[in-house]
Amino acid sequence: MNAVGEADLLRRFGFYKGALYVRDLGLCVVSDVHIGLAETLYRQGLHFPLHEEETLLERFEAILERFRPTVFVLDGDIFHSFDRVSRAVKETFATILAALRAECEVVLVRGSHDAMLPSVTGGAVDRYDRGGYTVVHGDRAVEDHGTLIIGHDHPAIEIDMARFPCFLYGQGVVRGKDIIVMPAFNPLSPGVMINYARGRDFLSPILRRVDAGALQPVVEVDGEAVVLPPLAGIRRFA
Template identity: 85%
Template sequence: MEKQPAGQDGHSDEEILGLLDENVREWCIRQLEGRFTPPQRMAVPLIHDGKNVLICSPTGSGKTLSAFLATLRAECEVVLVTGSHDTMLPSVAGGTVERYDRGGYTVVHGDQAVDDHGTLIIGHDHPAIEIDMARFPCFLYGQGAVRGKDLIVMPAANPLSPGVIINAARSQDFLSPILRRVDAGSLQPVVEVDGEAVVLPPLAGIRRFA
């Protein structure tokens, strides 16, 4: 196993392996040859230390594995939030919840209205935006958009899901009752470009070019 030096890409491979549980470490050596991607070398130590981490990197760069590696080491609880089209999830996963509240955040699928909540994180509509005839999955962010609480709408996690184009979207165009009740024009798309999060103007401004 070749040692990966630390640098701008984060910690070395050996340092990452040293953070992991013995069984997880053996799996990484066997399946990954003990090598990690730059996002993993940067994110795993932070997640391991209990930091909140947002990873923006290309598909296939190891974002999901970063979270799982650190979660398995830290023995954190994995919570699956069910939704309207997850009918098989409870039987496969062994249990789900309709909402998850932690640290001032509320995670729900988004197919039903929510009354009492913190910063709201939802899916359901899974936005995407078209730029120069290319489609980009995107987040939607609304500061104080729902009863004074921030709103974050997640893009589709599955690369096979194209997402819903939101360039010209208005409140009534969304499926989620939560989004139908907010001023869609104030929501800002956030896209990942070359590993960086790019915050675009609110939808009200983007509509003029749609």
């Protein structure tokens, strides 16, 4: 099992507010924005304001200020609802797109929740390849790829009885290529705890073939990324 040192990983990538930044490419990626999750929770009876649009926009603006990317990828599950996009969701989406496009190129990658995306915008793709990296949502298997960046599974890790959204990094674990699994960008998503996850426990068919114990969590503490040992080592001392 290969573990990558924190300094080496942070020279290659930036991790901030659920965003991944590939330094050499000026490429920023977030996944699972789930615009409209607050609306769904409200319909289910959670009747207090969640300020979803303001929260998402503040996060995007902070990421743009920190990294100044040239390309920003929204990696699937941009919308939360499978079958409807309300006017409020369309307005939030338009506001976010305008803020991003004012600063950089924007790429939309379709996810499993994005059946309505073509009716809102015609510019979505199933994958995005750039400089040896392949960005896909992760809900389907993919062939002929570079270093993979995927979402879909919403990983989170429990540390001292607190749950933290986390990235997962695996060196050479997918046909000899690296993989990075993104946390859910929407802070209303609680995440799925991965402390004891095995490959078969993941939703993504890509991750089901991976040795989960070889994946290294990356968590953010007070705005700074902390690279943890591989999951197998964390389990050993839990």
